[in-house]
Amino acid sequence: MIDHDATHQLAALRAGTITPRELMAETLDRIDQANPAVNAIVALRDRDALLAEAEAAPPGPLQGLPMAVKDLADTAGIVTTYGSPAFRDHVPAADSPIVARLRRAGAVIIGKTNTPEFGLGSHSYNPVYGVTRNPYDLTRPAGGSSGGAGAALAAQMVALADGSDMMGSLRNPAGWNNVFGFRPSYGLVAGRGPGDLFLAQLSTDGPMARSIRDLELLLGVQSEQDPRHPHSSGPYRPQAPDRKSRIGWLGDWGGAYATEPGVLDLCEAALRVFADLGHEVTPLAPPFPAEALWQAWTTLRSWTIAGNLEPLLRTKPGMVKPELRWEIERGLALSAADLRRASTIRSDWFRHTAGMEVDVLALPTAPLFAFDADWHWPRQIAGVAMDSYHRWMEVVVPASLTGLPALSVPAGFGPSGTPMGLQLIGHRGRDAAILNLGREYEAATDWITRQPAIRLP
Structure with a gap:
């Protein structure tokens, strides 16, 4: 059962084809098999307690579904380290808002998913739990900062995963793990609690999954209207497609983004799928100085x-x-x-995207394939030196800087057999249009069926 997506699992639970206890047992068995090699799930809770909790899960759209939460989100009664040795033994007294919504929806929180220290960097390793490895090649990383979530989905240890995205933190691991990841428009998923509501709008929570219908399922829960957060614009509501999209392909931004050979080829092949579906795909010159x-x-x-x-x-x-x-x-x-x-540059870019003649901007989710898991970060790409620990993830900045919705879809596999993704970036508030585009693409491709070797029967 756990080889199926979350929508299928939940339908089976409602139909009585499987009990919550049986689904939890299957989930924990898969974690026992796959997680020692991948190291995606951390702070795993006691098996007997989880089996009992599954049977008593409250009613809701996720009733009885096992989920592990990214280790940047507070979980009451479960160790939350933020990947930092300073919080190695930290057990929050209360859930963060995003976790509280999951529990109210009936999800059973089994533990956490690994992340880099305080979510900094797109490689999920830290001094507390170590390195999360890519299920498609255990010598490579799973990305980050939602790397544990991406790897757990790819290895089918969970069917749904929450992620957060500041600098591609759910788009990069979605691309590197051959799953879907969605950064929603800023405000659709309300923030994490009190604090500044205006100046710090770079990050948001969002869903990760193995199908678009699962993304929408989790997004519906995550985007619950929060009266305490005035930017809250939820809940998310699906909308029927109204017309074909105009997609602007930005490639390597006119050479500004150093890119490993093979990445752009895969993304351009993915874009041909959209063209075959009747969407207009147009190469664009760099629309703004990178x-x-x-x-x-x-x-x-x-x-x-x-x-x-x-x-x-x-x-x-x-x-x-x-x-x-x-x-x-x-x-x-x-x-x-x-x-x-x-902030002036950010405002100028926002004005530009709001007036652009295309509906969607397309970019790779990363400029290179998953590198050596023992590296901290790549020091060069295609012979170009990286001048900071995060310069290599510059390709995700155009969406993050102004809070635009961005969907990562699988784009295929590189020469070494590891996955790559394509970003589809839309207008603020046009989340449903981007997800509709992803649904069409999903139906026309079969990348998601190509499972990693780590997956065990």
């Missing part, structure tokens, strides 16, 4: 991270990894003029 977007992004990102995590650098400096220290120190050195310049 370096300006990067300057704005890194300024706003460092400033946000410094505001959130500067106390940790003061109180536990020995437990801060070099990349986090660099972000915090850089953020603290920024001036008001720096922030204004960055």
